[in-house]
Amino acid sequence: MTGFAAAAAPSRRQEVFTALSRSGAFLTGLTIVLFWVVCALFGRDLVPYDPLGEDILNALGQPSAEHWFGTDQIGRDIFSRVIVGSRDILTVAPLATILATVVGTVLGLLTGYFRGIIDDIASRLIEATMAIPGVIVSLLAIVALGTSETTVIIVIGLSFGPGIARTVRSAVLSERELDYVAAAKLRHENSAHIMFVEILPNILPPILVESTVRLGYAIFAVATLSFIGFGLQPPSPDWGLSISNNYSMISGGYWWTVLFDALAIATLVVGINLTADALQEALDG
């Protein structure tokens, strides 16, 4: 017999990589995100000024050759602060997203696989939590638990979990009807094996897309909490916090104190969303 023609077919993974490497949106998104990741990791060594270094004499200086993005109320270099400010948000938001993904995946698998009473109760609870505005839940929790990075991670992680759980659940619902699940039952596999070894690998693509999208939301959530003073605390150069500290200056014409932090948040979120869209397209195709 000649030729195992079918064996020459490329693997799924190769196909996805090929599709991604040809996607302009993905490459753009990834470049933006990687830029901020490098800033977060090495920003402190790269910036021209100490982001916390005050220089009252130079307060509220316009963007110039020395201070590209200008200086803030107490003369700190805004360029350095924006670059270094990526660090906190890029620690807190991804950790919160990972927590949300783990919680959501487990919850989604359980509700989708077992259906019945477990599903009914859990799904109603999920809907209930999703009905309450996230900010209010977060505020309550932070007030109760106190402000710290850990609290922010837990609060955002748990409040995003249910959304991911819903996506996972619907993926599980269609997956569990496939015959390989019946075949596993006909080997007397236990439910944990079926859920985590048989089903989970097949629903990773939608989970990956969902968590990338959620990462974008998490960036916003962290920035929002910092902005209203419940997230990161001064003197952190965090973007949300900086905007909060400076936004009253806009009316005075000191636009540069806010604009660059806002742009930073926007580019990061846009970058992540571009990546998520391209991922979704590549994984569906």
Added chain:
Amino acid sequence: MVEPALRLDRLSVDYRAGGRNRAVLRDVSFEIARGEAYGLVGESGCGKSTVALTVVRYLPRNGRITGGAVTLDGADVMRLGPQALKDLRAKDVSMVYQDPGKALNPSLKVGRQLVEVFEVVGVPLAEREARALEMLKKVRIADPGSVMQRYPHQLSGGMQQRVAIAMALANDPTMLILDEPTTGLDATVEAEVLDLITDLRRELGTSVLFISHNLAVVAKMCDRVGVLYAGMLVEEGPTREIFGSPRHPYTISLLRCLPRGGQRKDRRRLDTIPGFLPTAGMLMPGCPFAERCALADNLCRTEVPKLRAVCGRLVRCHYSDRAVDLPRNTPADVVMPKPTMGGAPVLRVSNLSKTYGQGSHAIRAVADVSLSLLPGETLGLVGESGSGKTTLARMLLGLVPPDLGGTIELDGNPLAASLDRRRDEEVKAVQIVFQNPDSALNRSHSVSRIIGRALRRLGGFRGADLSSRLNALVAAVRLTPRHLALRPRQLSGGLKQRVAIARSFAGDPRIVVCDEPTSALDVSVQAAILNLLAELQAARAVSYVFISHDLGIVRYLSDRIAVLYLGRIMEMGPSERVFEGPNHPYTEALLSAVPNLDGTRNTRIRLSGEIPSAANPPSGCPFQSRCPRKIGAICEISEPPLTEAEPGHVIRCHIPAADLERLQREYKAGARNVEAGQEIETAVIDASHQY
């Protein structure tokens, strides 16, 4: 000379995929005369549908015509401007696709969609409605007025396809392209739709391009056929010549793959075609079939044969004169140890029922089924969709709990209804090969993991033992070790099904349920899988419950057959007895609905009406609403019991078996008289071509 309805002249088409241009059609030329029906056959991936799409220039965006010309009704399709192309599609050519559910707009009423067709053609507003009604009448829809007011999902598959045909014929096209029009339909419905197409063709004189993988359907429908292989036309000519005395090795092999007239697993192997269809775009300097052909030599591998006229047809083969003696790939007469059937039944099912839903919404999917299965025996389960075949199988497996009252016994011991309560030995004793290997194999696991896990859980093997068993099992299903590392999606359909079979045999099962295991496969692959199942059964004395809608393969593999209708066994008996008769009228209808490769025998019983819903079965005998032999009120009042027609052969009918036999003998004789001329010719062809 009259201009043909369609002419393809050296048509070549490429698809761009993976950064390369891959040839899917190469130098395809044929003509369809006015009023002629031309069949295009070949296995999946041969380019049949691409031909259809090219004719109306509906190629996907990555498709490109690289050469040749298509002339439709005198117009060069390649040169038409956008408006002319639009007119051509609106007026001269229509297509009917495989899945009518997808071809009809789900959110528009049938009437609205039909009227739209007339709007496009330019029929005045006032007449459209009447024309639509007329069209529905033409496709034999009984109550066209009410069908106009319904949405597509409210119609059955057969009705949907009629509506699709009505829409296709509404513009009175010169050319009707039918792409697998009956593939998703049940046998009796398929027979009706095919009859309808035949009648309409006679009435309207439309030319037809009929694309199908089902050779028998094409044989019945078409005047001439073309056989496509890897994008090339390898043989073309009158249907009778091609199917009666094929001259291309591919056509010959393809026909040998089909179980024919009473062929049985213990007497004769099906022939198979070695190797695989070349993937599109593979570099082939010679004959595309050379790699799989027993006659191939150097000439075949280096030079593409020309289409030559031989014995009243065109053949693309260097050695068509020797093709008649093409050696078989699988020896026909393999000495098979006659499976030792007998002894105590391995499985006994009594009064098994399954009701879904509750109260007034209850659907009785399976009603009061009793049967038994001997070790080494194959029980064929036959019936149309909704007959409860799959539900019955799933109850045997424990995947679906039956209603209270029924019992399943394995080796005389009662089996728990639910899988969770069955012991490990019981679970591994009853396994299944699913219909669709894409769904049955976990796509993120490798072949070795899929089979290895089954061996570990069902066979209890570990370590070195496991790997030696794995290799033995992989070899037994004719896979090679190089397949082990691959994922299912890297395998072809036939190879995937082999993996699924290996998995089901991992724990030395007593019973394997085969749920339409070859319905997703091509003919040549189907033959190999059927051979494999027969071999495994002979070697391991396993019993099969074999579900299929294809009576030919059921006959090949089964020792006994049970015919189900609306969840009830209507007839059960030894395989040959069920095929010979006397039969239940439903079995009779099923048998006569199967198109025959000779394309001639036409002892047809047509069922009228739709298959009733199991939620609302007819009173009395469940079949009475469609029964051509209904005898009167008794059929509507009481459900007949299963009565013994001869030892081991039971029929559920009020008509006594002796009367059934007489009626059916008379009917066959009558039909034969009418078509006596054809019958004799067929006999001659059969006798002269025992290749």
